[in-house]
């Protein structure tokens with residue numbers, strides 16, 4: 048005689064089934080979390096050390112950029128602000144906004160740039176240097192695009208002068 052085993056007839060089976068499903072769900076959520084973490088821009092860029100290396104190169108370029116140094120407010124701040132500190136802050140900011148564990152503890156973009164009277168032309172100079180740094184370290188096109196989107200999102204807080212200095 049064929050015996051059909053009904054789940055309801057076995058005490059505890061439903062409970063077991065519940066835990067099995069819950070277990071699978073927990074596993075897949077953990078897996079998704081892990082995957083999305085691994086796929087963060089931060090991870091795709093290679094993490095803190097890789098980001099710090101690009102920032103280092105980028106800031107070095109900015110410091111000797113003639114267009115930027117022709118602005119007396121930028122020049123004054125460059126001479127006053129310790130270079131390692133600026134590199135540290137920019138690295139922490141980039142790590143944080145790309146999904147890394149670092150916490151940026153500096154001022155807002157508006158607060159830290161409002162006295163610099165940054166023009167469109169100076170902004171463009173920064174973008175050109177940024178592109179040079181990203182190309183130097185062979186950052187792939189997709190990641191470059193994402194980084195430019197992040198940088199461009201800060202523009203309204205940083206560029207204050209659209210006039211005279213063309």
Ligand code: HEM
Pocket residue numbers: 115121124125128133136137140152153154155159160163165169170173197198201205
């Ligand atoms: C043409 C564009 C820019 C110029 C000329 C510029 C220049 C400077 C200068 C001179 C300082 C030091 C200001 C001071 O302490 O008096 C500074 C600070 C800083 N900048 Fe920029 N910057 C530009 C764009 C950006 C962008 C696009 C970012 C990031 C997306 C950025 C991130 C920072 C950070 C994190 C600090 C440190 C703020 C702090 O210490 O609290 N800057 N920048």
